[in-house]
Amino acid sequence: MASPTDTRLRTQAEITARVKALESMLIEKGIMTTAAIDRLAEIYENEVGPQLGAQVVARAWTDPEFKERLLADASAACTEMGIGGLQGEEMVVVENTDTVHNAIVCTLCSCYPWPVLGLPPNWYKAPAYRARIVREPRKVLAEDFGFPVPDDVEVRIWDSSSELRYWVLPQRPAGTEDLGAFELAALVTRDSMIGVGPVRTP
């Protein structure tokens, strides 16, 4: 059976051997350790991920003054909640409304707001999304993500070409007036903060 990272060029076994060889040289040169690898993996597998962005969104939905600060300076507002760091030094939050839908991309590489969304999914870094979302966003959202945006809603694509890290504040779904921040955060999906999917409905 094929392994998850087999490609048309190399098998996963070949890639694994090459990376291990490089790793062994970097360890011997005093540049890397297996403990540092394990720690970084642990951080982005278990500690830093879209659950953090979801907490920020839920707070913005329930605290209008916080929302104002978030839209004015996202990194400063996130710091209030202990959220921030690498690849989110200067974050910019863009707000969805009844008349505007936002989505993020990095057409040149793979820039993504790690402190609130974690590491990007592979489709975000692969050629198809990066090529097409700036040229035919409505088609990509409707056909590839099953998430059509009405023609009278303006689609705004944020191409992360500098070190600013954009992400999306989705709209609070109807029927959630009685929910608290904790329950609201559970409705916020990673894709809704990228701008390619809906929030959950309770």
Next chain:
Amino acid sequence: MNGVFDLGGTDGMGKVQTVENEPVFRAEWEKAAFAMFSNCFRAGFFGVDAFRHSIEKMDAAEYLLSNYYEHWVHVVEDRGAQKGVIDPAELEKRTQFFLENPDAPLPEREDPDLLAFVNAVVKSGAPANRPTDKVARFKVGDRVTILADSPHGHTRRARYIRGRTGEITAAHGGAIYPDSAGNDGPEAPEHLYTVRFTAEELWGPETAEPNNIVYFDVWEPYLTLAS
């Protein structure tokens, strides 16, 4: 440089391949490749701009067909060889060894300072904004045209915005200039702006989808005031 990595607006790339519940790392080697970025950054292999440019110089077909984190491995090999830290012949020899002995252990070494660095950098990041004494030549509301020429070396001036006209919607002050830092020059800060382009301006009125906008961040040397 004009390369395949500059994907915005490229046709023929197929469908977006989403995967339900994809793990953060799909294989053990991806964890090691991911860690190489911060560990080798600390060792002085590259800044983020030079890191990107090393990826841009990959073989074009390989860039499109390889796993994402193989791009990162390429950078470590490329920059490591330039620094005289990674000997390509030794790397080939060891690769063959690990192919034949996949369970052979890695060398053991401890480095509490590296672990402390990892924990600190994830939390604090590495900001790219840089105060500058230069007076900003443009302001929010200005209509600007992106230089249309094709520079060699690293640039963030994507092809699909070159020669296009838009409106500045935000001015961010000074930031490291990738066209210098990415080509192993100094940080050379320049004013950074966000520019708003209509889809009609980017793709033409016949081709553009209705009611679409693209925002793109640009450094001052990319810009001229629109006539």
